[in-house]
Amino acid sequence: MEPIFEQFVRDLTGGFQVPFWAPMLVSLGLVLAFIALNAMFMIWLERKICGRIQRRMGPMLTGPKAWARFSMWTGGWFQTPCDSVKLLLKEDIIPAQVDRFGFMLAPVLVFMAALAVYVPLPISSTSYAQSAPIVVAVADLDIGLLYVVAITTLTILAILTAGWASNNKYSLLGGMRAGVQILSYEIPMLFALMGPMVLAGSLSLGDLVLVQHAGLFGVPLLGWFLVPSFLGAVVYLICAVAETNRPPFDMPEAEQELVAGFSTEYTAMRFAMFYLAEFSNTFVVCMIFTAVFLGGWTLPGFIPPSSLNLGFFTLPYFDLLAGMAIFFAKAYAVVLLLMWIRWTFPRLRPDHLMTFGWKFLLPLSFVNLLVCIVLAAIQQIYFGGNPG
Amino acid sequence: MMRQFPANPDLTVEEFELNMGPQHPSTHGVLRLVLTMDGERVVRCKPVVGYLHRSIEKMAENRTYTQVIPVTDRLDYCTSMTSNYVYVMAVEDLADITVPPRAEYIRVIMSELNRIASHLLWYGTFALEVGATTPFIYGFRDREKVLDLFESTCGARLLYNYLRIGGVSRDLPEDFCERMLAFLDEWEPLIREYEDLLDENPIFYNRTKKVGFLSAEKALAYGVSGPNLRASGMARDVRREHPYAVYPELEFDVPVRTEGDVFARYRIRMEELRQSARILRQCAEKLPGGPYLEPQPLRVVLPEGETYVHLESPRGDIGCYLVSQGTDKPYRCKFRTPSFCHIAVFQHLVRDCLIPDIMAICASFDVVLPETDR
Numbered sequence: 001m002e003p004i005f006e007q008f009v010r011d012l013t014g015g016f017q018v019p020f021w022a023p024m025l026v027s028l029g030l031v032l033a034f035i036a037l038n039a040m041f042m043i044w045l046e047r048k049i050c051g052r053i054q055r056r057m058g059p060m061l062t063g064p065k066a067w068a069r070f071s072m073w074t075g076g077w078f079q080t081p082c083d084s085v086k087l088l089l090k091e092d093i094i095p096a097q098v099d100r101f102g103f104m105l106a107p108v109l110v111f112m113a114a115l116a117v118y119v120p121l122p123i124s125s126t127s128y129a130q131s132a133p134i135v136v137a138v139a140d141l142d143i144g145l146l147y148v149v150a151i152t153t154l155t156i157l158a159i160l161t162a163g164w165a166s167n168n169k170y171s172l173l174g175g176m177r178a179g180v181q182i183l184s185y186e187i188p189m190l191f192a193l194m195g196p197m198v199l200a201g202s203l204s205l206g207d208l209v210l211v212q213h214a215g216l217f218g219v220p221l222l223g224w225f226l227v228p229s230f231l232g233a234v235v236y237l238i239c240a241v242a243e244t245n246r247p248p249f250d251m252p253e254a255e256q257e258l259v260a261g262f263s264t265e266y267t268a269m270r271f272a273m274f275y276l277a278e279f280s281n282t283f284v285v286c287m288i289f290t291a292v293f294l295g296g297w298t299l300p301g302f303i304p305p306s307s308l309n310l311g312f313f314t315l316p317y318f319d320l321l322a323g324m325a326i327f328f329a330k331a332y333a334v335v336l337l338l339m340w341i342r343w344t345f346p347r348l349r350p351d352h353l354m355t356f357g358w359k360f361l362l363p364l365s366f367v368n369l370l371v372c373i374v375l376a377a378i379q380q381i382y383f384g385g386n387p388g
Numbered sequence: 389m390m391r392q393f394p395a396n397p398d399l400t401v402e403e404f405e406l407n408m409g410p411q412h413p414s415t416h417g418v419l420r421l422v423l424t425m426d427g428e429r430v431v432r433c434k435p436v437v438g439y440l441h442r443s444i445e446k447m448a449e450n451r452t453y454t455q456v457i458p459v460t461d462r463l464d465y466c467t468s469m470t471s472n473y474v475y476v477m478a479v480e481d482l483a484d485i486t487v488p489p490r491a492e493y494i495r496v497i498m499s500e501l502n503r504i505a506s507h508l509l510w511y512g513t514f515a516l517e518v519g520a521t522t523p524f525i526y527g528f529r530d531r532e533k534v535l536d537l538f539e540s541t542c543g544a545r546l547l548y549n550y551l552r553i554g555g556v557s558r559d560l561p562e563d564f565c566e567r568m569l570a571f572l573d574e575w576e577p578l579i580r581e582y583e584d585l586l587d588e589n590p591i592f593y594n595r596t597k598k599v600g601f602l603s604a605e606k607a608l609a610y611g612v613s614g615p616n617l618r619a620s621g622m623a624r625d626v627r628r629e630h631p632y633a634v635y636p637e638l639e640f641d642v643p644v645r646t647e648g649d650v651f652a653r654y655r656i657r658m659e660e661l662r663q664s665a666r667i668l669r670q671c672a673e674k675l676p677g678g679p680y681l682e683p684q685p686l687r688v689v690l691p692e693g694e695t696y697v698h699l700e701s702p703r704g705d706i707g708c709y710l711v712s713q714g715t716d717k718p719y720r721c722k723f724r725t726p727s728f729c730h731i732a733v734f735q736h737l738v739r740d741c742l743i744p745d746i747m748a749i750c751a752s753f754d755v756v757l758p759e760t761d762r
Contacts, residue, residue, distance in 0.1 A: 054525035169406050173428065173743070248519065248591055251744075258743070259413060344585070346592045347519020349744045350428060 003134055004126060004320075011316075027138040031118045039279040040080040042335065048073060049339045090268035095167070098265065102165030107266070107273035110158035114277035114284070117151045120144030121287050122206045124297045124323030128306040128316055135206030136320060144205040145197060148288060149190055152243060155281065156182040159252060162274075163262040174261025177350055178252035182243055184357045189239035191365035195229035195372035196292050199379075205288075209296030216375065217383055223300065226293040228375045231368035233293040235361050240285035241338060242353070244278060248345035249353065286334035287327075294330045297323030403431055408746075410439045417757030419731070421746070428742045433735045437728075440761040448721035453479050453688040454553060456721065461547035463723060464759035466509055469495075469502040470701035471759075472551035475721075477632065478697045478710040479553050482690045490678045491555035492633045497568070497671045498541075498550065499699075500664040505534040506702035507657045507664075510754045511582055514654065517751035518595050518744075523585045530578060533571050540564070553688055555681030565672040572665050579661050586654070596651035600737045600749035603648060610733035613726050614704025615660060616753055618644050619652035626700040637674070640667050650752040657754075660702075687716045703727055703754050727753075727760040 005023045009016055044059070051058030051072065059076030060068050068075030094103060120141040127133040141147050156179055163175015197203060200211040208225075215223035226233050242249040253261030263274050290296060308318035315321075348356070406425050410418035418439035424432040444463060448456045456475060463471040473495060480487060487495075512527030535545040540561050542550040550557055586592045602612065607620045617624055625642040627635045643659035645652040690712040698707035704726030711720040730753040738746050 050521075054522050055529060056525065169404065177428075247521075250519075343522050345520065346515065346586070346589060346595065347744070348591050349595055349742060351742060352591075352594050 004136060031115060031138065035115065035118075035276065035280045038283055039276050040084065042279050042283060043080045043083075044077065045335070046339055046342075047079070048076075049336065050343050053340070053343045084272070087268055087272040092268040092270065095265055097167045099165035099167065102161045103265075104270075106158045106162035106165060107270040107277075109161065110155055110277045111273045113151055113154035113158065114280040116154075117148055117281070117284050120147055120205050121284070122209055122291060122296060123287075123327050124320045125206070125209075126306060126317055126320035126323075128319065135209075136323070137206060140204055140206040143203045145193055145203045145208070145292070148205070148284075149186070149193065152281065152284070153182065153186055155243075155277070159262050162266070166262070166265040168265050170258045170260070171262050171264045174252045174258045174264070177258075178245065178262060180350070181245075181249065181251060181353060184354055185239040185242040185361075188235055188357060188361035188365045189243065191362065191369055192229075192232040192235035192239065193292060194365075195232035195368045196225040198369070198372045198376050199225060199228060201376075205291050205296075209291055209298060212295040213298040213300075215300070216379060224293065224295045229293065229368055229372050231364055231371070233289070235365045235368065236293070237289060237334075237337075238361060239357075240289065241341065242357070244281045244285055246278075246282060246338060247342045248347050250347060251350050251353065282338065283331065283335065286331045286338065289334050290327060290330040294334075296330075297327040299326055401426070410436075419750075419755070419757055419760075423746070425743075430738050430741050430743070430746060433738045433746070435731050435735050437731060437757070437760050440758050442758075442762070444762045445721055445723065448718055450717065452716045453690065453718065454684075454686070456718065457551065457553075458547070458549045460723075461549055462758060463725065463762065464701065464703065464706075464727075464756050465546055466506045466756055467502045467702050468546065468548045469498040469550065470699065470706060472548065473499060474697060474699050474701070474706050474708045474723075475710075476551045476553050477699065478695055478708040478721075479688065479690065481695045481697050482693055482710055482712055483553070483688065485554050485682060485684070487555055488679045488682055489634070489676050491680050491682075493671055493675045494556050494560060494680060495551060496633050496635065496638070497560075497668060497675075498538075498548075498556075499701075500667045500671070501534050501537060501568075503664045503702040504661060505531050505538075506754075507661050508534070510657060510702075510751075514748075514751040514754075515586060517747040518592060520586065520592070523582065526578075526582060526585065530575055533575065537564070537568060537571065540567075552681060552684070554684045555679070557681070559680045565675060568668060569672055572668060576662070576665050579658060583658060593651070595744070595748055596654060596752070597647075597649060599650045599741070599745050600752060601647075601649050602733065602737060606733065606736070607648070611729040612704070612733055613729065614700065614702070614754075615656040616653055616704065616726075616730060618642065619656045620648035621646040624705075626698055626705055630698070632697075632699055634671075634674075638667050638670050650748050653752040653754075689714070689716045690718075698724065701726065703756060703759070704730070706759075723762060725759040725762065727755045727757070730755050731760055 005026060006018055009018050047058040057072040057075065059079035060072065061076065062079045062082050063075060063077035067077065094100060119138045122135045122137040122140055124136040125133050126136060159178040160175045163171045163173075163178070166172070196208060199216070200208045202208060202211070212223045212225055216228055245252050252258075253263060258264070263271055266274065304319040304322040306317070306319045308315040403424050403426050406423040407420070408423055409420040420436040420439065422434040422436060423430055442462065444459055447459055451459065457472055460471045460475040461468040508527040508531040512524040515523035515527070538548060539545050541564065542548050542557060544550075602616070602620050604620045604622050607617050607622065612620070613624065621644060623642050623644045626632070627640075628642055640663045643656050643663065645656055692712055692714040694709070694711040696707060696709045698705050705724070706726060707724035709720070709722040709724070710718055713719045734750060734753055734755070737749050741749065
């Protein structure tokens, strides 16, 4: 992010050197805006998809009437902004018997984790005005994958805090369920991600994408880790759904059982924070899946030019924009898959979930790791070096 | 009860009480369950009923025989027709009134349509309790069409007040049979769709198979009836064992399963949907002409005596015990409702289950609270 931003400002202002903190602040603002806007769109999309699956139209009454008349996909655009305003204006209630510190800390903590996880996610790359192609991320950390897994686990602390501090038996049960669930799904998830790690020989998400683009055994299409590490992709996706508490793994907030689980006592903006974080985490999971298994911002055999000459105007950073478009298209394809799962499956029972996680997913992720090691060894011996 | 943690004697594990309901998203109305829990495991369950008590039986004693009919609507709002039916049947039995054949057929049509509506509602809510949202909408979508048929017949969609002493309040609309058959043609293939949404799903299968097992002996001991009893291997159906109305002339099967678990209760109801459709088709074919009501005086005065009649409601064996002292008001009007028995046996089934199982088991019994409390 930093070199691109500095270059961008220099081009724009004619040589202004930005202070060192500026890129960080700008990234923070961009990520915050992205979380809010993207969550709004995702909630709208979720309701429309849900409506489509259930033979209804979803929200149709908010927004321009003329659009709503056109089709169900153009109606109800203002639904989530209206809902957000409603949540902002609601009374913020802190029940008398709660542990005030924990109660107030939990939503902040959960949102903090949701925010921090965006740091190493690579959304594109550019070689415009750069000596070498640069990965576009807030910071392409060398241990990006490990960082992402570590930060998403923070959510469990927030949920446990919320469940404990709420002084409500349903909240407590919900919090405990979330704790158990995330703990036992973290492990197969990490092992599922170790396959791509071995294949790429790197923990940096940017490197992972570049390796995938280079291809396996010299074949570009084989490069997407979805192919060599297919089991890993399946395990990761299941674990990721479980970790974001989305149905069918929504035991911590199972409405029919625990009312609203850990968020039972929360109202207004505090509740909205949980909600926002949940949607943000869902999208993050899809972004990680895209970066690790679906080749990120690349398409096999396609390298966009760094600038596009439109005749009257040269569009700079074209590769950056094209990469972002590809990346988000892929991420949203995964989002649609998750929504499809959500609205068609019944909820699991907590003990079945544990059995499934420990006795099925964990061995499966080991098998995946083994396959990946063998493939990486073949690559190393016959094709030289890591696939990249 | 406190017990010590085996690995570390300093730690103790304590049971706690969880008060589920009367306001809870999934206790079907206002059932209250006082649960003693050991973590997620249920140690004891004590259902507390009575939050919906409206003294329907006492109200009936202060109304004339005709005026009681709308009160019976409120017995079980999901199947008002059968609640109407059992009451008027008791009055007719005591007064020795013969119902015209057309009225008998109309009553059977209405009961079976109501069975479909009730089972569809059950299907939706049951799926919702196990966490699947979509079947709920599917069930309600098709229930609407049944309600449309009711609306065109008696003007109401929920509380019908349609049956009268001696017949029904008005004749079927002219095109009723065509519309009903059109509905059946369109709807019967959709039963397959309902099953597709749940049957083969391993999550659903694991959550319902071998959960909430009810043995036939226990079921009989607690007076369980209807689909719940048939799921435990007893082929008991009032329509078959003590036939009333025109049921002897109709062909239908009584689906039975022997597993006695949640899944069996679900399968039984799905089969019953098909059987109801079969009965309706025969009724549409055989529906005779003639009067739909044997007119009665506004104030029906019954001879002294008492009677007990029962019939098969979607929930099970619903009965009405009626005592007359020769006046125009019942001396005693007692309803025997299936849901009451189901709640009684329910508490024994959830022992040692997990919280999600409570929901699955409770929903599988198709308990309707207004009927329990009366």
